[in-house]
Amino acid sequence: MKKLCCALLSLLPLTAFAYPIEVEKSLNGAEVSYDVQEVAPNIGAIFLVNQGQSAARCSAVFRNGPEAPRTRKVLLQSGEKANLNVRFTRDILRLRIRLECGLE
Secondary structure, three states, X not given: OHHHHHXXXXXXXXXXXXXXXXXXXXXXXXXXXXXXXXXXXXXXXXXXEEOOOOOEEEEEEEEEOOOOOEEEEEEEOOOOEEEEEEEOOOOOOOEEEEEXXXXX
């Protein structure tokens, strides 16, 4: 039984996926906070929260190696939250996100 448990525990690191995520932000006066998420080996996401008193328009450009960049846009009212995600055809090796926000 102990050998079976040890064998199962040794397989855990093989099933985990992790890739580096770099965020280049330009908030332009908007009070937006963000958190990046690893959803799956080929899906990346960024979670946005508008903490300011006015609406903010945000655009996120996701890049994964040689694939074409994917853009997601959202208009966040005061206190609103949004999750922007993208699925790539290949597994993500390093995800680069350019986040641009501005006051509406």
